Structure formats: C-alpha cells, structure tokens
Amino acid sequence: MGEFINIFIKSAFIENMVLAYFLGMCSYLAVSKSVNTAFGLGLAVIFVLGVTMPINWLINEYLLSETGLFGQDLTFLRFILFIAVIASMVQLVEMVVEKFSPALYSALGIFLPLITVNCAILGGSLFMVSREYNLSNSIAFGLGGGFGWFLAIIAIAAIREKIRYSDVPPALRGLGMAFILTGLMGIAFMSLMGIDPAVFAGPK
Amino acid sequence: MAEVKNVEEVKEPLFGKVEKKLMTDPLNDNNPITVQVLGICSALAVTSLVYPSVVMSIAVIFVCGFSSLFTSLLRNAIPKAVRMIVQLVIIATLVTLVEMALKYFNYPVYKQLSVYIGLIITNCIVMGRLEAFAMANKPWRSFVDGIGNGVGYGAILIAVGVVREIFGKGTLFAGSPIEMKLIGANAGKVEYMINTAAESGLGSWFGWYANNNLMVLPAAAMFIIGIMIWIQRSYNTKLVDVS
Numbered sequence: 001m002g003e004f005i006n007i008f009i010k011s012a013f014i015e016n017m018v019l020a021y022f023l024g025m026c027s028y029l030a031v032s033k034s035v036n037t038a039f040g041l042g043l044a045v046i047f048v049l050g051v052t053m054p055i056n057w058l059i060n061e062y063l064l065s066e067t068g069l070f071g072q073d074l075t076f077l078r079f080i081l082f083i084a085v086i087a088s089m090v091q092l093v094e095m096v097v098e099k100f101s102p103a104l105y106s107a108l109g110i111f112l113p114l115i116t117v118n119c120a121i122l123g124g125s126l127f128m129v130s131r132e133y134n135l136s137n138s139i140a141f142g143l144g145g146g147f148g149w150f151l152a153i154i155a156i157a158a159i160r161e162k163i164r165y166s167d168v169p170p171a172l173r174g175l176g177m178a179f180i181l182t183g184l185m186g187i188a189f190m191s192l193m194g195i196d197p198a199v200f201a202g203p204k
Numbered sequence: 205m206a207e208v209k210n211v212e213e214v215k216e217p218l219f220g221k222v223e224k225k226l227m228t229d230p231l232n233d234n235n236p237i238t239v240q241v242l243g244i245c246s247a248l249a250v251t252s253l254v255y256p257s258v259v260m261s262i263a264v265i266f267v268c269g270f271s272s273l274f275t276s277l278l279r280n281a282i283p284k285a286v287r288m289i290v291q292l293v294i295i296a297t298l299v300t301l302v303e304m305a306l307k308y309f310n311y312p313v314y315k316q317l318s319v320y321i322g323l324i325i326t327n328c329i330v331m332g333r334l335e336a337f338a339m340a341n342k343p344w345r346s347f348v349d350g351i352g353n354g355v356g357y358g359a360i361l362i363a364v365g366v367v368r369e370i371f372g373k374g375t376l377f378a379g380s381p382i383e384m385k386l387i388g389a390n391a392g393k394v395e396y397m398i399n400t401a402a403e404s405g406l407g408s409w410f411g412w413y414a415n416n417n418l419m420v421l422p423a424a425a426m427f428i429i430g431i432m433i434w435i436q437r438s439y440n441t442k443l444v445d446v447s
Binding site: 019020021022023025026029030076078079080083084087113116117118119121122123126127130169170171172175176177178179180182183184186187190 | 238241242243244248249288289292293296297299300303304318319322323325326327328331421422423424425426427429430431433434435437438441
C-alpha cells in the first residue's frame with residue numbers, strides 16, 4: 001500500500017505529466033479556455049489512464065513478453081496493440097458520457113475522440129513498460145498521472161479565465177501567454193520536489 | 205478545392221507552385237507548433253540537447269511524409285467509420301520501423317529518446333495532416349505536405365534545442381561526432397573554445413559566465429516557445445489571437 005501511495009504522489013506532483021514531460025500538451029492548450037470543459041476532459045483523462053494502464057500491463061506481460069502466452073518476443077507489436085486498446089477504451093468512454101451526461105458530451109465535442117491521440121495516455125503506458133512497474137504500481141501510476149494532468153489543466157484554465165482581463169501585448173495574447181504560464185507553473189510545481197515519498201511508504 | 209481542379213487540366217510539373225507552397229507554408233504562416241499548436245506533446249522533452257532533437261525531427265519528417273503518402277494512396281479504400289483506426293495502424297507501423305532502425309544504428313540516442321520515439325504515434329501533427337490533407341488529396345501532393353509539416357516542426361524543435369543547449373550546457377551537438385564545446389571552464393581533458401577559467405585572452409573576459417541551469421529544466425522550453433510565438437506574431441500580425 002505504501003508503494004502505491006508513493007507512486008501516486010510522485011506521478012501526480014513531482015513528475016507531472018504535463019509540466020515535466022510535456023505529455024498531452026495539445027488538448028491541454030486547446031481545451032483550457034474555460035474551467036468547466038477543462039474539468040470534464042480532466043476527469044475523462046483520469047478514467048482512461050486509470051483503465052488503459054492495467055490493461056496494457058496485462059497485454060505486455062502475458063501476450064507480448066517471452067514468458068507470455070505465445071512464448072515469443074512480440075514486443076515489436078507493442079505500439080499497435082497499445083494504441084488499439086486506448087482507441088477502444090476512448091470509444092467506450094465516449095458512449096458512456098453521451099448516455100449519462102449529454103451536456104458534457106456536447107461541451108467536450110471533438111476533444112473526446114482526441115483523447116486517443118492524447119500523448120499522456122500512450123506515454124503513460126510506454127513509461128510503465130520502460131520503468132518496469134508491476135500491476136499495482138501501474139494502476140497507481142495511471143491514476144496519479146491522470147490526477148496530475150487534471151490538476152494542471154484546471155490550474156491553467158483558471159489562470160487563462162482571469163488573464164483575459166489583463167493587458168497582455170497583442171502578439172502574446174492567447175497561445176504565447178499560455179506557454180509562458182505553463183512554464184511558470186512548471187517551476188512552481190518543482191517546489192513540490194521537496195516531498196519525500198518515502199514518508200508515505202512507511203517502514204518496509 | 206477549385207485550385208486542384210484547374211491543375212489537373214494542364215500537365216503539372218513534379219514540383220510546381222502548389223508543391224512549393226505546400227512545402228514553405230508550414231515554415232512560417234502555418235507552422236505546426238507556433239500556429240496550428242499541434243504536436244507539442246511528445247517532442248519538447250527531447251530538446252534539452254540538439255543532437256536528439258535532430259534525430260527526433262528526422263523521425264517525424266519520415267513518419268509524417270510516408271504516412272501521408274500511404275493514407276493518400278488508400279484514401280478511396282478506407283471506410284469513413286474506421287478511418288481513425290486505419291490511420292493509427294499506418295502511423296504505428298511506420299513508427300515501429302523507425303524505432304527498430306534507430307535501435308540498430310544508434311543505440312545511445314535510442315536510449316536517450318526512450319519513450320518519445322513511440323510517442324510520435326500520438327503526435328497530433330501526423331494525425332492532423334492525415335485528417336486535414338491526405339484524406340482528400342493525391343499521393344504526391346500529400347507526401348510533399350507531410351514532409352513540409354515535418355520540416356516546419358523540426359525547425360522549431362532544433363531552434364529550441366540550440367538555445368537550450370548553448371545557454372544550458374555551453375556545448376552544441378553534444379553526443380554526436382561533430383560535438384562542439386563553446387563556452388565553459390576547462391576541466392581535465394575537456395576543453396572549451398572560450399575557456400572561462402583562462403588567465404588571459406578571450407576567455408578571461410568571460411570569467412563571470414556561468415551556465416544557466418534554468419535552460420536544462422523542461423520549463424525553459426515553454427518560455428522559449430512562448431517568446432518565439434511572441435516574435436513571430438509581432439512581425440506577422442495576421443496571426444494575432446483576437447479573443
């Protein structure tokens with residue numbers, strides 16, 4: 001349990017997906033114009049990351065690795081299989097959101113299918129493989145990474161809503177300002193590096 | 205669209221006006237990063253050094269060009285409902301090829317780029333060009349468009365990489381065969397062109413110089429792109445965001 005919390009904290013705050021690895025920047029910049037839509041997309045990303053990560057872990061472990069079902073090293077199929085899992089999960093989320101919250105569905109519009117090409121999702125799965133996480137670690141990493149992305153997009157959306165009333169040079173308005181703000185937020189998040197995750201892990 | 209019809213009548217040159225426009229447009233007026241805001245996702249993290257950014261740019265140019273070509277060849281055979289999946293499979297296959305090639309030819313850079321090579325799959329610029337251009341245009345033109353966008357993307361990556369490496373590390377192309385050490389204090393066998401620890405000569409004028417550690421942080425890439433957008437939009441006022 002300690003390790004679970006440890007990885008969650010680490011992936012949400014210290015190694016934030018957006019601010020430290022630039023993952024999912026496209027939808028992060030495009031959907032952060034209002035807090036409401038940012039909130040919806042953030043939740044969708046948490047869900048998709050939390051679900052796809054363990055599924056991809058199982059695929060990688062039991063289908064693709066040499067000790068898996070086929071007994072052969074099939075890791076060259078990793079990209080294609082991972083992206084297929086992600087695409088189908090996003091399709092599922094889209095159907096669920098359309099059924100239970102039509103308002104959110106119309107607000108998210110095109111960005112819901114675009115979660116498929118949100119780098120944070122595929123990036124999370126690839127990081128999981130390269131860091132050799134086990135199943136519970138990968139669930140923690142998925143939820144934590146999603147939560148970090150959620151926090152970042154809410155924060156930038158709130159700042160952008162306020163900055164509309166400020167006197168920004170015309171050439172810097174919109175996109176340019178969003179980049180500089182993201183950089184500043186990245187520096188702010190770096191102060192969280194002081195958190196010692198070992199405190200949560202407790203004695204072994 | 206009308207433009208395309210006209211061109212079909214006359215015998216078109218292999219690299220005519222349309223192709224030239226497709227190739228140069230993404231460099232400034234329609235730059236994938238600073239104007240379309242696509243594809244920032246995966247690749248900025250590799251820009252702390254120039255060499256990996258160059259490798260990454262070449263990979264993106266390759267994937268972008270050839271996925272456009274193949275999608276355009278198949279465009280009449282792909283059913284509308286599953287086009288996303290077909291495109292993703294094309295891109296994923298090409299990226300797998302790039303990954304294998306890089307692993308074989310240049311293992312250190314492959315290690316350095318780690319997951320970011322795989323992330324070209326979800327690089328929105330590739331997918332964006334397929335959706336916006338290759339699904340509706342002829343193969344050769346789509347290929348040129350893909351290459352053009354890849355180059356526009358690579359140009360920004362490398363520009364960011366140059367700024368970050370010179371000011372952050374005082375070197376250029378570190379890790380490659382043409383490594384240059386520009387400025388810094390000589391230590392042991394490491395010699396810089398401008399030796400800030402020197403007693404006399406050019407280097408002694410730069411005794412105050414220290415590398416800017418901010419440039420090594422991911423946040424620096426954000427600032428540099430923000431400033432690039434600022435400069436570009438100051439000259440090119442039609443791009444200014446009115447909202």
